[in-house]
Amino acid sequence: MATEYGQGYGYPSGPGFHEAGAEERRHRLPTPLRAPIEARSWREFGYVMSGLPVGILMFTFAVTMFSLGMGLLITFLGIPVLAAALAGVLGFGALERARARGLLGLEVAAPKPLRVRKHGALAWMGAILKNGSAWRHLLYSVVQFPWSVFSFVVTLTFWAYGWAMLTYPLWFWVFPMYGGQGGLQLYGDGAHRIYLDNPFEITVTALLGLLITMATPWIVRALTTVDRVMVAGLLGPSRLASRVVELESDRGVVVDTAAADLRRIERDLHDGAQARLVNLAMGLGLAKEKLTEDPQAAARMVDEAHGEVKTALQELRDLARGIHPAVLTDRGLDAALSSVASRCTVPVQVDVDLPARPAPAIEGIAYFTVSELLQNISKHARATRATVDVWRVENRLMLQVVDDGVGGAEVSGGSGLAGLAERLDAVDGVLVVDSPVGGPSRITAELPWRG
Structure with missing residues (x-):
């Protein structure tokens, strides 16, 4: 680390940083080294960077419209203003779900549409004011802004300083050649200045930048995890609505299963015991006719009918066991x-x-x-x-x-x-x-x- 008194110059050049063939070897890099150049990391970086302007728009709209609506509640005008505010944040919610889907790969279902039982503006305003999802969207519009500011500042700081320090050997020559300084200035006053201007300090700076650059994607990933929770928890269907949908689906499965079981029982009865009982009735009828003419033939028919009765009873027992076995009860x-x-x-x-x-x-x-x-x-x-x-x-x-x-x-x-x-x-x-x-x-x- 050089200390310069008065006006002076540093070294005109420094060690280079060669990265040829990195694109071809990217798949061979370990995960910590690969993370800063992965597409996922850049998408998450883009999500955080775009979150601030979107957050400013949502926050400004939500706070302005909500404050105006609450202030006008003493008149009838406050109700349509509040309804318009909720309708607007629902639109912003759709934008946020699309942004999360495109940049974070997070699939969040849209909340159920408004159920307006009657036609007209008053019915629509009443429905949206009673809609819990709309109020959760309003809450998201308020809390997302301070979080987006924090995420933006942290991400941009780590990203900029990491890459700047990592690539410092590439642009170190800019300072002594064009800025008239000895390198990256760490401290300066009227008496003396401190620069990073020798190979050892430049190498340490680059290594420190490499560590920050490798850590930044994981920091951003932790920040976007909070965004995932907020988007899924506040912009998606409520737990109650999701549970209702699940129960409706389960009820459909139960109804279909019961109908299939009834069809199976009907088929088993028709093809099994019912058919045997029909044959049994016909056999007994023939035996009755032959009883006086040919008693021996009638006896054989009755014997066959007895066997049919046993088989039919066994099939009915099996069928009853398939419906609900008595031993279980x-x-x-x-x-x-x-x-x-x-x-x-x-x-x-x-x-x-x-x-x-x-x-x-x-x-x-x-x-x-x-x-x-x-x-x-x-x-x-x-x-x-x-x-x-x-x-x-x-x-x-x-x-x-x-x-x-x-x-x-x-x-x-x-x-x-x-x-x-x-x-x-x-x-x-x-x-x-x-x-x-x-x-x-x-x-x-x-x-x-x-x-």
Whole structure:
């Protein structure tokens, strides 16, 4: 570090900084070195830089219109002014969601449109003044401005100083050649001046700039994380609205599932027990006609009808078990799952550890979940053994079915597991499939207890 007294000159040149071939080797750079030149970092930098002018516009509009509207509330004019303010911040919210989507890759759904039950300006103003999403947009317009100022200053400071210090060896010659100074001035008064003007100091400056430059993308990423939270929390649908949409979707799944089950029961009755009972009635009618003419033939027909009755009863029992098994109602999951396991084509070990019985609806879903998973093992897994574990964790009912089969099970569209996952989701349940090719398969289901 050189100290100059009076007027003087520094060194006319300094060490260079060579970066040839960096573009070709970019993919070989470690993440800390690659972060400052990644497209994501530049997009986040652009988001922060553009956030300040947008924030100024939103803040000015929101505060001006809201203050004017509140001041005019003593007259009728305050209501349309407030409605216009809320409508304006809704427009700014759409701009912010688009900016977050384009620069941050953040997908935030738009809030539900206004529900205006009647036609006319008064109905529209009443609807927007009662809209919670519009007021959250107004809050965002106010709080985003000071945060955008802070983010802008921090980002620009770190970015500018980092790159300036990193590239100092490239433009060091500007000062002694064109500025008449010895280099980058750190201190100066009438008596003396301090410059960075020798190779060691220039190298240290560049290394310090490299550290700041590598740290800046992570600082910006932390700042934009706050922006992500604000955009998602204040500019998207409310939690209540999202929950309503989720429940509506789940209700649709439940209705579709119930309709499919009814169609299945109707088909099974029509093609199975009903057809057998029709044949039984016809056989008994023929036996009645032959009873006086050929008693032996009539006896054979009655014997065949007796067999048909047994088969029809067995089909009705199977059908009733598929609707809701009596053993589940009478003795609970342990006995019901043991009964299902006994019908599986591979040996199944069942372990049920429950302090009490859950709600009947949850118990039924758990039973049919394990039943379908064991059917899949019998049909597709080519396993030699399987285990079923059922236990409770706090307010959740846990099911796990494991087999040593060939694996490869996936929750894909149209598969049985996809339908099972939809059924569980309809009651706030979760299905997790871990089934690598070659096995083993481990399928875990989580259901609310609701005891």
